[in-house]
Amino acid sequence: MTIKELNMQMRRYFQVGETKDVAFRKARLKDLYQALTVYEDRLYEALQQDLNKSNDEAFYTEISIVKDEIRHAIRHVRRWSRDQFVCGSPAVTPSRSYIHYEPLGAALIIAPWNYPVNLLLCPLVAAISAGCCAMLKPSPYVPTVSHVLTEMIQRTYPAQYISIVEGHREVNEELLEQRWDIIFFTGSPALGRVVMQAAAKNLTPCILELGGKSPCIVDKEADIKMAARRIAWGKLINNGQTCVAPDYLLVHSSIADKFMHALDEAIDDISDNNQIVRIVNDKARARLESYENEPEKQWEEEIFGPILPMRTFSNLEDAELYVNNHEKPLALYYFGDEEKAKRVIRHTSSGGVVVNDTLLHVANPNLPFGGVGNSGMGRYHRKAGFLSFSNPKSVLVAWNHPLWMKLKEVPFRQSKLLRWLLG
Secondary structure (H helix, E strand, C coil): CCHHHHHHHHHHHHHHCHHHCHHHHHHHHHHHHHHHHHHHHHHHHHHHHHHCCCHHHHHHHHHHHHHHHHHHHHHHHHHHHCCEEECCCHHHCCEEEEEEEEECCEEEEECCCCCCCHHHHHHHHHHHHHCCEEEEECCCCCHHHHHHHHHHHHHHCCCCCEEECCCCHHHHHHHHHCCCCEEEEECCHHHHHHHHHHHHCCCCCEEEECCCCCEEEECCCCCHHHHHHHHHHHHHHHHHCCCCCCCEEEEEHHHHHHHHHHHHHHHHHHHCCCCCCCCCCHHHHHHHHHHHCCHHHHHCCCCCCCCCCEEEECCHHHHHHHHHCCCCCCEEEEECCHHHHHHHHHHCCCCEEEECCCCHHHHCCCCCECCCHHHEECCECCHHHHHHCEEEEEEEEECCCHHHHHHHCCCCCCHHHHHHHHC
């Protein structure tokens, strides 16, 4: 079956309305949890083969996150889906008003290679919770993982409900030619623009989880040893191939030498094992190696690897100015005094902020995750994901009484009363 035929079949199935039933959604989420449990060991093996990702790292950064999303959605999707009643106003009294959350429809989810299980299935959890159908596109750069995910999805769901297709750029292009009700894309800002341009043809809403250069500010009040260890950990998880990894350092000049020494020690401690994830392919490795001959290049584009350039600053205002003179990052990390951190939060813009650590805002599923500006748009995780795949439909039920008609109809015979009511 072609992609176009799958798209049309999915849109027809959505119109039947079965996916909107909350009991149906919960059952399908349970199916996904069961499938993930059955395929868990094979996914560990695939992640090891494609990325040299250890079972422990795969569990913490991939499988456990997806399972938590599923469990939480099963517990809360009925409450999320309830009509939310809101207060009226004098202009519409007497009446009642509420918000009805309806699924957007057929969703396209395009995932990257760096966290291929997490970043494909977590958006799927949100889509199922909202009552959508979904077409999934895993990354071709992790072929073993993609094959296992394809088998898992195809054995779990009928194609008219949840489909999955593999392939390279030509498949992405064909997918983007179809009409979707929402597109969820995780990848680079450059590819995000391509997705958004394709979506504009049908005014399709997009959730774009992109990347960018996430700064890490180390101020003079920072605990140097702690900061060094936590920055090294955040940088070397997945060997730097993380959209929210610290991308560059801004270190206060008064502690720069001590900090660099502590960072070298921390990196040596972490690197002294055989569980470091490999760089995904030769092209990515060549790009990272090119920074040796063109060091300024690493200040212009997202590094996405185990390289961490550093600059010093004397005043915090200078560090803020440097951040603000560049594209808005997906994350910002500040090490130092918490009161000064509040100033940085107010004076800079980023998708998220962590104070005195790195990456952990992603690990808290109660925090909506997403970017701003060049680093993306839209939010997901738990209820935020449900809302992103839903249309909050406004509903007003008017009072069915002749008196109400006389009050509001032209020629406004009761204008004095109306003026009094509306103030």
